[in-house]
Amino acid sequence: MPEENRFVTYILSCVDGSLYTGWTNDLERRLEAHNNGTGAKYTRSRTPVKLLACWNFESKVEAMRMEYKIKRLPRRQKMSLIENKDSEAKN
Secondary structure: OHHHHHHEEEEOOOOOOOOOEEEEOOOOHHHHHHHOOOOOHHHHHHOOOOOEEEEEEOOOOHHHHHHHHHOOOOOHHHHHHHHHHHHHHHH
């Protein structure tokens, strides 16, 4: 399995401005499912969605733990996490 598709935790922006966090082992397929209305129940009525940030992990457990941690954060901290991810990529 290619490294970029191992286990990924991601944050999406929904059309209504809300954020959705999930994990997958195939990010491209999962984004397509969200935008086709066959992804998570939450995103079905909030398409199109846009990928804001993602993190790669070696194991499913690590990705799920990150998802859980992010889901517990208030929106302000999620946005800060996304912004910091962007600045990490630029360095």
